[in-house]
Amino acid sequence: MTYKELSKDYLENYGLSIGDTIKVHKEDISYTGILLDRPEDADDGYLVIKLSSGYNIGVAIDNTTAELIEKGDKPKIGYDEEEIPTDPSKQNISIVSTGGTVSSVIDYRTGAVHPKFTASDLVKANPELLDYANYNVKALYNILSENMKPEYWVKAAEEIASDISEGADGVVIAHGTDTMHYTAAALSFMLKTPVPIIITGAQRSSDRPSSDANINLIDSVIAAKSDIAEVCVCMHGSLNDEYTYLHRGTKVRKMHTSRRDTFRSINAQPIAKIQNKKINVNPEYNYVKRGENELEVNTAIEEKVGFIKSFPGISEEFIEYHIDKGYKGIVIEGTGLGHVPDNLIESFKRAADEKIPVVMTSQCLYGRVNMNVYSTGREIIDAGVISGMDMTPETAYVKLCWALGQSDDYDEVKEIMQNNIAGEFSQKSSIKDFLN
Amino acid sequence: MTYKELSKDYLENYGLSIGDTIKVHKEDISYTGILLDRPEDADDGYLVIKLSSGYNIGVAIDNTTAELIEKGDKPKIGYDEEEIPTDPSKQNISIVSTGGTVSSVIDYRTGAVHPKFTASDLVKANPELLDYANYNVKALYNILSENMKPEYWVKAAEEIASDISEGADGVVIAHGTDTMHYTAAALSFMLKTPVPIIITGAQRSSDRPSSDANINLIDSVIAAKSDIAEVCVCMHGSLNDEYTYLHRGTKVRKMHTSRRDTFRSINAQPIAKIQNKKINVNPEYNYVKRGENELEVNTAIEEKVGFIKSFPGISEEFIEYHIDKGYKGIVIEGTGLGHVPDNLIESFKRAADEKIPVVMTSQCLYGRVNMNVYSTGREIIDAGVISGMDMTPETAYVKLCWALGQSDDYDEVKEIMQNNIAGEFSQKSSIKDFLN
Structure with a gap:
């Protein structure tokens, strides 16, 4: 021991x-x-x-x-990584740990939580996982997700791709919740996948009595065995342990600092609900099926992208600063339908002149950017700003990093931003998609 | 005519x-x-x-x-400002127009919306307003709210205060919706009021068939006649014209780009619901009653405040830029419980050393900042960062502008930020306060 x-x-x-x-x-x-x-x-x-x-x-x-x-049996819960039992009748699921609360323990001296568990520890701590699949477990890194950086997205995508090419029937990624939705969006753009890639985490650390890690992990494995071959987030759907939701990786967002059911689909419905270990797919959802896509890895990414929230009193100097500093693209979190104070518009024109794409999103979060309604919006369009449609600001930011990795050409980047690559745009809005 | x-x-x-x-x-x-x-x-x-x-x-x-x-009667709907009829048995409500959709007309050449109506036009276009009160109408300015600046908050506060000191029994402000919640927070901090101050607007312009201006305006007048002597936002509560909600000015946020029921109380319940022209006050709400406060005006404000969203890949240079440029305070929209990537922490220490207050809020929007749970959070506290508690990031930004107007002293500003000035902190969280 x-x-x-x-x-x-x-x-x-x-x-x-x-x-x-x-x-x-x-x-x-x-x-x-x-x-x-x-x-x-x-x-x-x-x-x-x-x-x-x-x-x-x-x-x-x-x-x-x-x-x-x-007295109990030791074998099922105490083994080294190589000893995890395998059953040829079960699917092979790869578990990749990146740290975060799901793989954290409390530091009892300070009461604070540190990422410490490894993927192998996750299986040890949740032995019932063995009823569902065989596991290949891997600790990729061990950080709290607020410290995730674009370079880690690349490393995670490459690792996941390697697992899939080696035969994984599905991948589960244990991740901190703070930036889980940024990583989910990044993997969505970087990977075309023939199998499910499920990101999960916990709002309470794995060794706390109220940890939500257990159900999130098991339901993620169930999702990873399903026919939904997309990058998804699987997290609690309510305040208790009744069910989890499976959210499309480009349409999800952390909406509460502490609740277990913090992750919500924005401008979309969840793809599926997992209850009593059964997955119920939303019949209206048009998702990518297992095996429909070949594995394709495209991790090229531009890290020098600005992400700026607009507010009353914002100075145009902040936009100028990004241009001066050589930023390759800028995402704006505007107000309402996609507006900013008019003092920023000249700086947008300068960005366009210097072939720096600027993408408009809304700090409302819900709804769709539409710059055609008001005079300010039309001026912003005339200044060359690209609509982020109904993407969350976070997904738009990740997508622009990725689009700028794909091409140096301003018009090509604009085109990528306007193409639906990984279900990041909803084709139509539903009144059900607000605060759900 | x-x-x-x-x-x-x-x-x-x-x-x-x-x-x-x-x-x-x-x-x-x-x-x-x-x-x-x-x-x-x-x-x-x-x-x-x-x-x-x-x-x-x-x-x-x-x-x-x-x-x-x-054939109809002209008088009721066609009069000049001085001709608006008065009835001594009715309360005197001041209507202040600032522009925005509520006071907009469509430019039929471009299809875009321009702010054009004046407060007097509002009464002309909604003659049933005359059933509820006498009006003193005033067009303060005529701008779309994305162009609101802190200096306009000051002007509005002074104008409202002057109306109140001249005997208004309540004030209704017609405002664009994009930044309505920023203005609502600003007026909440700047004014202690003996009468209701109600901000309203519309998501569809007043001359469009689907305009929501009519019910919002009338319900705002009803709220302005009530005993709720706070700065509130009164807007549609559902997709149809059934009812409106009255939200506390420091706890409200625009949550949808286009829906009429876009305004939502965040980490709080609405103070009241107005249905069939009747106001139903939430019995659990502890609000300031009419006449409880004397009029107090405190419009001093610092405009040089940064408002920065954190994201994976953010450079500490943004923080350094704000310090170098002489910003007097910074509000951070962190992730989760109030975190940022650890590369920013040294810059927070520099800000503290230079007596520049930094306030942490969460981009989750719902829930409460708690930097005591994770190691990163503790390091952020040690770097001198002030918790924004359960304030929206927008309210925290406005409050910091105002707090820095009240004092040059770093410790005093910290204390103001931690005091509950205008109901901006909820004392306890309720599970009802999520996505409601």
């Missing part, structure tokens, strides 16, 4: 082994569950217990006593 | 006068309604008709024929 020193002594003292059902008492509280293996690099002095709810909890052994409730 | 040349000849030809119920035929379409007076500066060749739905429509007279259905 990986428990060491204090924890190891403690477990030996009470005659407890990994896989046993144990009860730990601490003052007025007691926890009953299966003793799990600890992730490597974990701090000493803590045990991880899987509660009957499926949640894992980290317990500091300080001032606790423990008792054995029932 | 203000109809001229072509339109005047046309009306004389058919023997029609303002106030008459007329029918205009154009190919397969005919419109029946009351002939309204045209706003000044209107293009020649158009008639404005009030349909029985309450909507006003502009009809180009080209290729049309017309007939008189019923």
Whole structure:
């Protein structure tokens, strides 16, 4: 076992082994569950217990006593990466861990959460995953998603492509939630895929009693086995563990700082709902089917792209700054139908003259950019600004990075921005697509 | 009447006068309604008709024929500003027009919308307003709201304060919707008010058949007569004309580019619902009552405030740029609970060293900033960044402009930012406050 020193002594003292059902008492509280293996690099002095709810909890052994409730089998929950059992009748799912809350543990000294688990730890901590598939697990990097950078999107896309070309029937990516939708959009543009690529995460860390990692992971594996060959986000659909939603990677956004059901399809419906381990595909959804596309990898990306929110009092100097600094493109988060104060319009003209594409989106988030309604919008169009249609500002930003990676030519980039590459534009709006 | 040349000849030809119920035929379409007076500066060749739905429509007279259905009274809908009738038994409401769609007409040559109506035109175009109150109408400026600037907030606040000190029982501000919530937040911080200050607008221009201006205006007048002495936004609550919501000025945001029910309370419930001309106040809402506050005007504001959205790949140079350029404060729209990539943290420290307050908000919009959960958040706190709590990023931006107007002292500004000045922080979160 990986428990060491204090924890190891403690477990030996009470005659407890990994896989046993144990009860730990601490003052007025007691926890009953299966003793799990600890992730490597974990701090000493803590045990991880899987509660009957499926949640894992980290317990500091300080001032606790423990008792054995029932001896358990070690093999299913304690193995090294090479030892993960395989079953030839099951599909092969690749799990790629990038860090984030889904693969985090609490630092009990500060109360803060650090990314520490690896993909292999994820399977260890969620042994029921083995009922669904065979796994090839890989820790790509281990960072909180606010530190994701475009270069990591490239690395992730290449890794996923390599897994798919080696025969993965589906890929699950464990990712922090903060920028999950940016990564989902990036992978959507970078990869044409014959199999599902499912990004998932958690709003509570995997070893917390209220972690949502367990259901999100299992439902992601179910999605990865499905016939939906798109890049999707799979996350809680409600405040409890009833169901998850599968969102198209280019149409999803984190909408709440802390709720489990924070991810929402914007200007679109979810592709599917996963409930009681069954996937129910939205019959109206026109998605790419398994095997319909050949694998195609196109990771070229331009990182020097500005992303600017418009507001009353914004100075045109900020646009000029981006042009002066050699930015290759700019996404504006305008107001309403896609407007900005008129003092910015001359700078847009300068950008167009210097062949720097400027794309307009709306900070309303919901609805469609339409610069034909008001006089300001028409002036913005005349200044060469490209409509972001009903893309989220975040998807538009990622798409412009990618489009500028595909071509140096201003007109070609404009054309790419206006083509529907990965379902990022909805063909028509539905009244159901607001605040749903 | 203000109809001229072509339109005047046309009306004389058919023997029609303002106030008459007329029918205009154009190919397969005919419109029946009351002939309204045209706003000044209107293009020649158009008639404005009030349909029985309450909507006003502009009809180009080209290729049309017309007939008189019923002679009408001119006085109620055709008067100059000084002629607006008054009734001593009614409350006195001040209507201040700033432009925007609510006071716009369509330019029939381009199809675009220009702000053209004045406050007086608003009453002319909505004669039923006279049933509710006496009006003092004033056109403050006539701009689309994307061109609002902090200096206009000041002008509006001073004008409103002057109306209140002259005895207005309530104030209604006609405003464009794009930046309505920014103005609502600004007036909330600048004015302590003994009477309601209600901001309203429209998503369809006043002379379009589907305009929502009529119900928004009338319900705003009803709100302005109520005992809710706060700055509020009154706008459609659904896709039809059933009801409007009254939102607290610091807790509201435009959430859809084109829907009429675009304005939503964020991390809060609406204060009241207005249905069938009756106001139903949310019994859980703790609002400021009429007469509770004395009028207090505090319009000092700092315009040199940055408002920066964080994203994967953002360069710390943006933060450095704002410091170098002498910005007095910066609001960050971070990810998740209030995070940014770690390359920005050193620049936050520099800002703190130079006594430039940096405020963290979340691009999730819903939920509360909490920088204590993750290691990145703790580092951001250590770099001196102030939590924006559950304020919208837009309200936090406006508040920082205002706080920096109130004091030059870094610690005082920090304290103002952490005090609840105008209901901008919710004391507790409710699960009802998500996507509602």
